[in-house]
Amino acid sequence: MAVNLKQLAELLGLSQTTVSRALNGYPEVNAETRQRVLQAVRETGYRPNRAAQRLATGRAYSIGMVMPIAPGIDSDVHFGEFLAGLAEEAVKHDFHFVLNPSAPEDEEVTFRRLAASGNVDALFLAYMRANDPRIAMLKSLSIPFVVHGRSIGESRDYPFLDIDNTSAFYDAARLLIQLGHQRIALINGPEYLSFSIRRKKGMLRALAEHGLTLDEALVEHSLMTDEHGYRSMQRFLQHAQPPTAVLCSSTVLALGAVRAINQAGLKIGDDISLIAHDDVLPMLKPENFSVPLTTTRSSLRAAGTRIATRLIGGILKRGDYPEQELWRAELIVRASTGPAPQK
Amino acid sequence: MAVNLKQLAELLGLSQTTVSRALNGYPEVNAETRQRVLQAVRETGYRPNRAAQRLATGRAYSIGMVMPIAPGIDSDVHFGEFLAGLAEEAVKHDFHFVLNPSAPEDEEVTFRRLAASGNVDALFLAYMRANDPRIAMLKSLSIPFVVHGRSIGESRDYPFLDIDNTSAFYDAARLLIQLGHQRIALINGPEYLSFSIRRKKGMLRALAEHGLTLDEALVEHSLMTDEHGYRSMQRFLQHAQPPTAVLCSSTVLALGAVRAINQAGLKIGDDISLIAHDDVLPMLKPENFSVPLTTTRSSLRAAGTRIATRLIGGILKRGDYPEQELWRAELIVRASTGPAPQK
DNA sequence: ACGGATATCCAAAGCGCTTTGAGAGGAATC
């Protein structure tokens, strides 16, 4: 049923060499011949055999992933969403995954083994921390990689895709301040992750510019679950001087926070304002909250897709992608933000 | 650095054929010779080139997975845990994954494409529903597969690994009845999934055997999140005749349920008893609850590992695994169950 | 002592692709 190169070449009355070159975009083949080849491919449904390509080129056509088995990571909604984006793109190019579950303490060994195995052409790294040692390690491994996120305090010369977390939360905080809010709380992700650090930093900068400070009693760091959002918000509301506005690092956290606010009988956007970061999880849309949420938006799935594109493009030496990308999150105002209540 | 078969054969003064046979367990090789070969492998660190094996054997050495992109599935804690088990085993045998994200409506096409691509040797299927049409489809595709879970109402002649959900919840309910409980509630997983159906059935059977019935107002079906556990429990407690015991389909649900119970000022194991199904999620151990939970236990990760083993064993034609396995969950009694309160 | 098993091993032919090194033909140069 399935034709191979040889048959295709015979069919066309050309040599395998020429057909192969035509397909792989080499210059030394007549434009007209190339068209004939492409036409024949369409008609026969020819698909090159990946195993043969792997063997001939020495490329693995697959990307490696160390899947962290640690609380609050693999189990995370956000992980699935990102992975979906990554896989969606990979499958288009017929790339495989090598998923390598690993406890944090074994990660280095796992990475080394993966790189040495020859089973992957590139690696991907996420959940960046400040001074993340994995970056230096990967550099020393001489295998291409792309980082999702950025470290802090490390040299900047490594390929990454990150969103501008600092600006996102700077913008969000500034909006709240402009609306007259003075006591603003923060429900953030885990303290050691770099995105959390940057978001807090952005918020601090906005406050400082207006002569305000952040009350550490109004800051919570945790896994980004509904549960934690709920508890954190409850704690804030029990404070002697509760905040009039909150920033949440995820719509999942916001879900819990909203619940606590409602339970306390407060009105969102009125008694208390809320801005959440929106990773565009299809199952949790900020516009569908009973009071639609003001958000800083950046699609996690799109980031996955983009990283796959860059990784694969790099391997195939197609296209030319920037080594470092910093996506700006959009600040989208909906009904959950309003002027600070007058006392 | 890395040696190949040819070099290894030269080193040993044997032919490639013999070395290959020695490694792949063929009978026509002297036991002593085989030992020499294995020794040399150990010394040189020889690893067969997978790409070459793929090409020579026509096997893909990889397993395909359709990753559902639907609310409450991929995003689930349980998914990550299962996948970790699967991947852990796969990586040992140097197997790859082809992850294929797909919306439910495109699943059939995705499966067909995957099977036809020759990129996978076997498929894996989960999230079974009653009368699940995917089973008949996969059978028609003539590619090996293993189902995690079982359908209901379908013919039984397909390979699966499931836990005995009916018995698990039968046992749990019976224990509660023996403790004097008469009004028992159920916080279950999504209504359309077969494990939910079976768990409910098991519970019903135990009740019926003791002349009891299930009040449908005491049954909730939902995604297995903390949030839903909380809400469901709250609803039950507001009932005119609240239950004296609850069954939860997951420790994640139980987390929320416990919160609601505490909030209502009730004592677990005293005012109200609780039994949860425990998938052995490392981040959420029933023994660490403030009142340790009585559970029906069966490790999800172990199931993933086992399915990978069967899948890979089947592909390599090694070992002989049962086509159908039904694991019995253990009923482990801890402090969350006690005699029904006397009124 | 001889034909025929039996036990071990080997040479060589693929698997389906990429890529090197060269050749054929025509256009451009002198």
Added chain:
DNA sequence: GATTCCTCTCAAAGCGCTTTGGATATCCGT
């Protein structure tokens, strides 16, 4: 008209493994 230079194409050599179809040597009974 001879020489050089492109442009386009091809034959053939791998990539590293598995597997077919012998070959060789050993051992058996008769």
